[in-house]
Amino acid sequence: MSREVTYRVGLIGPEDLVARHPALRREITVQVHDLDADPWPVDAALRWVGREVPRVDGEAKVTGAARYTYDVHPHGLAFAGVLGSPHAHARVVAVDDAAARAVPGVLAVRTFAGRRVTYAGQIVAAVCAENPRALDDALAALRVEFEPLPAAVTTEDALAPDAPRVEPGRTEGNLHAPPEPGNRAAVDEAFAAAPVRVAAEYRTSVQTHSCLEPHGCVAQVHPDGTATVWASTQATSFFARGRFSRELGVPEARVRTLTEHMGGGFGSKFGALEWDVIAAGFARETGRPVQLMLPRRLEHLLGGNRPDSIQRLELAGTADGVFLGLKGETFGTAGNGPGGAGAANHSVYRIPALWMRQSEVATFTARGAAFRAPRHPQGFFALESLIDLYAARLGADPLEVRRRNDPHPVRQAQWELGAERFGWAAARARRDAGPLRRGAGCAAARWLNAGRPPWQVDLTVRADAGVLVANAAQDIGTGMKTVLAAVVAEELGIEPGRVQVRLGDTRDPAGPGSGGSTTTASLAPAAREAALRAREALAARLAEHWGVPAAEVRSPAGGFEGPEGRRASFAEACRLIGDEEVRVQGTRRPNWAGPFGETAGCQFAEVEVDTETGVVRVLRVVAVHDAGRVLNPLTARSQVNGGVLQGISYALYEEKRLDRALGDMVNPTLDTYRILGLADCPRVEVLLTSLEAGFNNCGAMGLGEPATVPTAAAVANAVFHALGVQVRELPMTPARVLAALEEAPR
Amino acid sequence: MKAFRFLRPRTLAEASEALRREPGAVPKAGGVDLLDRWKERVEEPEVVVGLCDVTDGAALRLEEDGALVLGALATLADLAGSDLVRRFLPALARAADQAASPQIRHRATLGGNLAQATRCGYWRLRSFPCLLRGASRCPVREPGGVQETAGIFANDPCASAHPSSVAPVLGALGAEILVGGGPEGGRGLAFEALWRAPEPGRSDVLALEPGELIRAVRIPPSAHPVRVGHAEVRQRAAFDWPLVTAAVGLTLDADRIREARVWLGSVAPTPHRARAAEAALTGRRLAEVRATFDGRAAAEGATPLPGTAYKAGLVAVAARRALADALERS
Numbered sequence A: 001m002s003r004e005v006t007y008r009v010g011l012i013g014p015e016d017l018v019a020r021h022p023a024l025r026r027e028i029t030v031q032v033h034d035l036d037a038d039p040w041p042v043d044a045a046l047r048w049v050g051r052e053v054p055r056v057d058g059e060a061k062v063t064g065a066a067r068y069t070y071d072v073h074p075h076g077l078a079f080a081g082v083l084g085s086p087h088a089h090a091r092v093v094a095v096d097d098a099a100a101r102a103v104p105g106v107l108a109v110r111t112f113a114g115r116r117v118t119y120a121g122q123i124v125a126a127v128c129a130e131n132p133r134a135l136d137d138a139l140a141a142l143r144v145e146f147e148p149l150p151a152a153v154t155t156e157d158a159l160a161p162d163a164p165r166v167e168p169g170r171t172e173g174n175l176h177a178p179p180e181p182g183n184r185a186a187v188d189e190a191f192a193a194a195p196v197r198v199a200a201e202y203r204t205s206v207q208t209h210s211c212l213e214p215h216g217c218v219a220q221v222h223p224d225g226t227a228t229v230w231a232s233t234q235a236t237s238f239f240a241r242g243r244f245s246r247e248l249g250v251p252e253a254r255v256r257t258l259t260e261h262m263g264g265g266f267g268s269k270f271g272a273l274e275w276d277v278i279a280a281g282f283a284r285e286t287g288r289p290v291q292l293m294l295p296r297r298l299e300h301l302l303g304g305n306r307p308d309s310i311q312r313l314e315l316a317g318t319a320d321g322v323f324l325g326l327k328g329e330t331f332g333t334a335g336n337g338p339g340g341a342g343a344a345n346h347s348v349y350r351i352p353a354l355w356m357r358q359s360e361v362a363t364f365t366a367r368g369a370a371f372r373a374p375r376h377p378q379g380f381f382a383l384e385s386l387i388d389l390y391a392a393r394l395g396a397d398p399l400e401v402r403r404r405n406d407p408h409p410v411r412q413a414q415w416e417l418g419a420e421r422f423g424w425a426a427a428r429a430r431r432d433a434g435p436l437r438r439g440a441g442c443a444a445a446r447w448l449n450a451g452r453p454p455w456q457v458d459l460t461v462r463a464d465a466g467v468l469v470a471n472a473a474q475d476i477g478t479g480m481k482t483v484l485a486a487v488v489a490e491e492l493g494i495e496p497g498r499v500q501v502r503l504g505d506t507r508d509p510a511g512p513g514s515g516g517s518t519t520t521a522s523l524a525p526a527a528r529e530a531a532l533r534a535r536e537a538l539a540a541r542l543a544e545h546w547g548v549p550a551a552e553v554r555s556p557a558g559g560f561e562g563p564e565g566r567r568a569s570f571a572e573a574c575r576l577i578g579d580e581e582v583r584v585q586g587t588r589r590p591n592w593a594g595p596f597g598e599t600a601g602c603q604f605a606e607v608e609v610d611t612e613t614g615v616v617r618v619l620r621v622v623a624v625h626d627a628g629r630v631l632n633p634l635t636a637r638s639q640v641n642g643g644v645l646q647g648i649s650y651a652l653y654e655e656k657r658l659d660r661a662l663g664d665m666v667n668p669t670l671d672t673y674r675i676l677g678l679a680d681c682p683r684v685e686v687l688l689t690s691l692e693a694g695f696n697n698c699g700a701m702g703l704g705e706p707a708t709v710p711t712a713a714a715v716a717n718a719v720f721h722a723l724g725v726q727v728r729e730l731p732m733t734p735a736r737v738l739a740a741l742e743e744a745p746r
Numbered sequence B: 001m002k003a004f005r006f007l008r009p010r011t012l013a014e015a016s017e018a019l020r021r022e023p024g025a026v027p028k029a030g031g032v033d034l035l036d037r038w039k040e041r042v043e044e045p046e047v048v049v050g051l052c053d054v055t056d057g058a059a060l061r062l063e064e065d066g067a068l069v070l071g072a073l074a075t076l077a078d079l080a081g082s083d084l085v086r087r088f089l090p091a092l093a094r095a096a097d098q099a100a101s102p103q104i105r106h107r108a109t110l111g112g113n114l115a116q117a118t119r120c121g122y123w124r125l126r127s128f129p130c131l132l133r134g135a136s137r138c139p140v141r142e143p144g145g146v147q148e149t150a151g152i153f154a155n156d157p158c159a160s161a162h163p164s165s166v167a168p169v170l171g172a173l174g175a176e177i178l179v180g181g182g183p184e185g186g187r188g189l190a191f192e193a194l195w196r197a198p199e200p201g202r203s204d205v206l207a208l209e210p211g212e213l214i215r216a217v218r219i220p221p222s223a224h225p226v227r228v229g230h231a232e233v234r235q236r237a238a239f240d241w242p243l244v245t246a247a248v249g250l251t252l253d254a255d256r257i258r259e260a261r262v263w264l265g266s267v268a269p270t271p272h273r274a275r276a277a278e279a280a281l282t283g284r285r286l287a288e289v290r291a292t293f294d295g296r297a298a299a300e301g302a303t304p305l306p307g308t309a310y311k312a313g314l315v316a317v318a319a320r321r322a323l324a325d326a327l328e329r330s
Helices: A015-020 A058-063 A098-102 A132-141 A155-159 A184-193 A243-248 A274-286 A296-302 A376-394 A398-405 A409-422 A424-429 A480-492 A519-546 A570-575 A633-652 A711-723 A734-743 B012-021 B034-039 B076-081 B083-088 B090-098 B110-115 B167-172 B275-281 B286-292 B306-329
Strands: A002-011 A025-033 A078-084 A090-096 A106-111 A123-129 A143-148 A196-204 A216-221 A227-231 A255-258 A290-293 A309-317 A323-333 A353-361 A436-447 A456-461 A467-471 A499-503 A559-561 A567-569 A582-587 A599-610 A616-625 A683-688 B005-007 B026-028 B047-050 B060-062 B068-071 B176-180 B187-190 B213-219 B226-233 B244-253 B256-265
Touching (some): A106 A132, A123 A132, A155 A323, A196 A376, A216 A274, A227 A243, A309 A376, A376 A633, A398 A409, A409 A436, A409 A599, A424 A599, A436 A711, A456 A519, A480 A499, A480 A519, A519 A570, A599 A711, A616 A633, A633 A711, A734 B306, B060 B083, B076 B083, B076 B090, B083 B090, B090 B244, B110 B167, B110 B213, B167 B226, B167 B256, B226 B306, B244 B275, B256 B286
Parallel strands (some): A227 A255
Antiparallel strands (some): A002 A025, A078 A123, A106 A123, A196 A309, A436 A599, A456 A467, A456 A582, B068 B213, B244 B256
């Protein structure tokens, strides 16, 4: 069922880097499924893949024509909303909904009396009404009696011995600690023998996803026992599962879910969440299409967050910059249940002796959610900061220390390229005398994802040479539609403009959720295989038409050739389809073992710190990333730009501020929950080290997440360089910068 | 938002009349601040007097005596773009131009900017207790309160901060406020008399009589040269609330400071006059203050909370920079 293919893989560009690193190209042999396309070798001459193809839906987005869930208004639409608890911990004694039900236009009310709420914002009642005004009036008319209970909303408060427990009766309290790794003695020994040891505690704050389009859906049950749901989700194929479809009263198989366009997810929009289930119930109860989108305040409170962290780390090394060991204990708030609050801080460098224990702490706050490279930005901030502390102790160049300990051949080339383009040596040599101090820092990125099976992509060709590619996966904003169009155009030898890509509709084959930076690398190879199937199908029709054996029709790029000089263009071949259509399917095959391992990246940042006000500005960033083969540099650069900007925002501005006594969020608006704005955007130079990675027929890997992994760390290291003192808590607000400066030895 | 009756007068006189006629009516100009408050139901007015159709409230003019009169309905963009303001009050044009975002500057009015409420998250969210909304204590001041952006002057019992970055510049210009009804009525207020200290259970901090509107801001002429400078500390480069704003106005007698006006924003429930800094500057020679003024006098009398200790330092920095701006610019 498979054939052996030997081909050259490795670094595609930039050219001078390829010349300097011949070891980054090599020949590998892989087992290619019989139905799959041959992988493209590193030096394949490709017409569309790897070229800057503009977004196919760019015009719709900038003109406002693109339809988001918010914009879906089926005839008879009703509006639903929820009321959140103002208390972090309370029992809902009673909900008086008489006044709410009396508001003209109210269709249905649900209340959750008796519920024990364990975070502010937790839903205690919901309303469905004819129009937004009636909804707003009814929500305001609900009277909820709470019995407030003691709460602990910060990680530290929840760890206190007498802290109220999120899970009553749990003997370990709020601490969820994994078993202690067994190698403590060996690691302690390595530390005792190490010539240099540095230790520090680093902290990060809770960051909310702040999707511009909040969470929510529009649900409609049809009289024929089917249902349609428009959802702002990053997992269209699985949205209607379980509770959602049960509440809707329609089996999942009869629910059509649509995500035409998405206004941001970042990991927070997998599957139907509690308010979606409430919307489904209202849709069944009222027989009306129902829209429920969270308002901004609840989006901040309930829409997910990146857990905070307290990370106590100690690094041991030689006097000349070789890491010997890392010990660490971390704590992160997991909200009202454990999950996802660790910190990835040991996964890049060669560290022989490693002891790490990561605990989660239940707090009376809403649960965290996957957030663009879960665990990574916080973990990398701490470890990469500690590395700079170690380098400073040695009086060594922190970049050189990294390179000494970095086993990844691709990242080694990236460090070199980035340092050159950034002007690392000059930036590090700079010393400012006035209150404005500049500094330069760097940090590493990693990710491991080359997509995965088992997805199918449908492809339809019609007589007019129109091509439709379809899968139910959503384009979360990465530009996957554009990439799939280019891959199919490449295989068929036509213009990408001829390829229409339909995503986000569950009438098409199921697709992956947008998580782990996997969607493009999961679907592009399947789309390519589908295009190959289409080429074969057209060749077969031509063979019949020409009256020659099918094996004698070849299909070089852009057309077909038969014996005795017979030729047909793609369009000419398509005319043979007549009134029918050619429908084929491509399958995502299992990955091969790419020889270069995980995705590599590194970033360099230059900052300017006002030492009198504590205000930090990032002046420029150089970001070097591979993503396997870069299928579209334009959309790839967009991903890196976005990752860098989100990382700066995390480093300097974003923080969910809770009143420690009252437990509610004080800054649940977009003017007080600070996110980096246009004027705060530095010059970002993106250098893509495209790499035929040898995992699949497109050579593709993921990029969305690694792009934001090192940014906060690089910015923090630049601040350290500027000030000579570390700011060990994110975000680096003026108050924290000034406090760090005050404690600095003069 | 609770439904309200919306009146649309055509003149300031009609607007004043409507406000007098309808007890509890609220005037609305750009609505930049008010709409958020109404949507959150922090305030639920029954009657709103919209000033959108008022045609006689936005003029910016130079009077015969040399005073500049700025209509309260002029937008921040009007101020920033006006040749008159840029020529005679450049510090004001700059402050207006740096506030908020372009969209907001085209809606937000001068009067609304002065009358705006605190950004205190506790006051702005109905789910929090707030002294101004009837609670017995200010939660910002309690252990566990989020304090970083709170006031550091006059912050007991309410630790709110007035966020206007235009107000300190007007204070430094020695502005007066013209309030009142139509052409027949109205009165002039000293700048600081526009506000009063916060009172428990009462949301706004304006010292207006029922039915009174802010009609205009008047910058009186000066027989002596005046220099005004402005400095703002904020975290984001644009579209952010200031952490501290300072403005310094100097009336000069040759190279000696005859009178100094030092005003601070975002540090107290109302725009705050830093009298100790004024005293430290008044009567001194420019060269001397240039060399020695460290701004610390501007922070005199501050009673920061644990979370706002850093703001006292920012006040000194901002005051020093505002002075440098004043000395450098004009």
